[in-house]
Amino acid sequence: MYPLALQAIAAGxxxxxxxxxxxxxxxxxxxxxxxLKTWFGPEPLEKVFTxxxxxxxxxxxxWLEASVRxxxxxxxxxxxxxxxSGYLYIRLIDNLMDRDAPADVAMLPALSLLHTRFxxxxxxxxxxxxxxxxxxxxxxxxxxxxxxxxSTLDSIDRSQFETISARKTGAAKIPVAATAxxxxxxxxxxxxxxFIDRFGCWHQMTNDLxxxxxxxxxxxxxxxxxxxxxxxAESIESWFYRKGFDWAIQQLDGWMDELRVLGDRxxxxxxxxxxxxxxxxxxxxxxxxxxxxxxxxxxGRIVTLGQGRPSPGERGPIE
Amino acid sequence: xxxxxDSELPIGFxxxxxxxxxDPEFASALAENPPQALRSIxxxxxxxxxxxxxxxxxxxxxxxxxAFDDKRGVV
Numbered sequence: 001m002y003p004l005a006l007q008a009i010a011a012g013x014x015x016x017x018x019x020x021x022x023x024x025x026x027x028x029x030x031x032x033x034x035x036l037k038t039w040f041g042p043e044p045l046e047k048v049f050t051x052x053x054x055x056x057x058x059x060x061x062x063w064l065e066a067s068v069r070x071x072x073x074x075x076x077x078x079x080x081x082x083x084x085s086g087y088l089y090i091r092l093i094d095n096l097m098d099r100d101a102p103a104d105v106a107m108l109p110a111l112s113l114l115h116t117r118f119x120x121x122x123x124x125x126x127x128x129x130x131x132x133x134x135x136x137x138x139x140x141x142x143x144x145x146x147x148x149x150x151s152t153l154d155s156i157d158r159s160q161f162e163t164i165s166a167r168k169t170g171a172a173k174i175p176v177a178a179t180a181x182x183x184x185x186x187x188x189x190x191x192x193x194x195f196i197d198r199f200g201c202w203h204q205m206t207n208d209l210x211x212x213x214x215x216x217x218x219x220x221x222x223x224x225x226x227x228x229x230x231x232x233a234e235s236i237e238s239w240f241y242r243k244g245f246d247w248a249i250q251q252l253d254g255w256m257d258e259l260r261v262l263g264d265r266x267x268x269x270x271x272x273x274x275x276x277x278x279x280x281x282x283x284x285x286x287x288x289x290x291x292x293x294x295x296x297x298x299x300g301r302i303v304t305l306g307q308g309r310p311s312p313g314e315r316g317p318i319e
Numbered sequence: 320x321x322x323x324x325d326s327e328l329p330i331g332f333x334x335x336x337x338x339x340x341x342d343p344e345f346a347s348a349l350a351e352n353p354p355q356a357l358r359s360i361x362x363x364x365x366x367x368x369x370x371x372x373x374x375x376x377x378x379x380x381x382x383x384x385x386a387f388d389d390k391r392g393v394v
Contacts (some may be wrong), residue, residue: 054394087394213341213387237333285386292383295376296336299349302371303335303362 001277002050005073006062006080010046013081021113028110036088038102039095049084052281055203056274057083057172061179064192067268068185075182078121083175086118090143090171097151098218122178131186135177143171153221161223166200188266195262195271202255206282209248212240224248241293241300249286253279335360340383350377 002010021029040048049058061079065071089111095103126132146167150156156165173193180189208215208222215222216236224244231239256279263272338345338360348356353372357364364372 049394051394057394207393210387213337235333237336241336288379288382289386291376291379292340292381292386295379296339296383298375299339299372299380300335302368302375303357 001052001274002059003062005071006058006076007046007050009073009077009080010049010058010084011044013077013084014045016077016081017085017117020117025113028113031107032088032110032113035092035095035103035107039091045084049087052277053206055169055172056199057087057175059270059274060172060192060196061175063266063268063271063274064176064179064185064188065183066270067266068183068188075121075179078124079175079178082118082121082178083172085114086171086174089114089118090147094147122174125178125182130181132177132181135181135189136174139170139173139177142167146170155226155229156221156223157226158223161204162197162201165223166204167197169200169203170196172196191262191266195259195266198255198258198262202252202259202278205248205252205255209245209252210285212244241297245286245289245293249282252282339380340387343381343384346377346381346384349375349380 018029018033021032036045048054058080061083062071062076065076092103092107092111092114096105096108122132122136146164150165150168153160153164173196176192176196177186177189180186180192205224208224212222212224214220215225225236227247228236228239228244231243234242236244256275259275260272263275339349340346345356345359348359349372353369354364357368
């Protein structure tokens with residue numbers, strides 16, 4: 001899914017970033033490293049950004065440039081360093097806002113380092129009056145706004161999901177906007193931004209789906225759990241196992257159809273191939289989950305109702 | 320992970336599926352020693368229950384826990 005050249009760039013970007021941090025702010029750098037290890041585990045940071053289930057943050061500007069001209073590896077390296085730094089900036093804030101995260105407020109000063117490295121290439125490439133900055137401000141402010149709004153919602157309907165929850169990944173438009181302006185093709189931006197908004201729905205629902213039980217345990221509000229709460233006659237767990245999982249997959253398939261239509265007009269075969277791969281991976285995982293859901297449902301019936309194994313394929317309510 | 324029993328049902332569906340799908344030790348015990356696993360959550364198994372449990376795909380239940388991890392560390 002990730003070209004070898006981009007994988008190498010990601011590894012180089014991580015090296016650049018921490019060489020810079022360690023030289024200028026060694027204590028802060030050490031705290032950042034410790035936090036990253038707790039959050040991401042032992043996997044090298046560049047691998048975290050190129051996992052098959054990662055948001056395609058590094059791929060989007062790569063695909064955009066490749067759809068217009070050959071890749072400028074030096075530009076892509078600067079963009080990748082910026083994107084990793086910007087992501088970590090947002091992740092650190094999210095961790096500080098979440099209940100179960102490993103970061104603590106003593107890490108707040110590290111945000112200065114991350115934000116500076118996030119904006120470095122943009123300040124280098126675009127003068128103060130360049131139209132890129134208007135895009136930057138709009139996208140960056142909207143991301144902050146929807147992140148704050150999302151954290152205040154007690155319930156999320158489809159409209160709120162699409163316009164608030166799914167837009168939390170909207171900052172991914174910034175490196176895309178930078179690429180579009182750097183290659184003098186800002187006319188392409190509306191399509192790419194629309195794609196990122198739609199992909200945000202797909203990505204957020206995937207996270208909500210596979211993290212549903214953690215969200216339930218931590219009392220996090222999500223569109224998926226809000227939908228389950230409308231099922232008045234049964235628990236959310238029962239709803240999820242009986243109906244909610246398939247409902248979420250249907251929503252994901254709907255967004256994927258829209259993404260393919262959008263992708264078709266963006267002129268990037270690699271992007272379309274990526275969508276096919278993500279869709280196939282999701283359905284492979286869904287098939288495994290359905291087997292587990294049936295087994296757990298059988299177990300629930302046997303133990304709570306003593307009814308024995310239901311007919312194959314049957315998933316009725318269990319209360 | 321601690322999953323509390325439902326308030327209305329001593330051993331309810333929510334508790335049971337949470338225990339089976341999100342407590343790997345319980346899922347593993349269910350596969351290896353079903354009577355002991357059930358007793359550990361306060362259920363005295365009947366012969367009929369144990370017979371039915373033998374037909375359950377416990378590997379699939381353990382796969383479920385892997386699928387529904389906490390997504391920590393995903394970009």
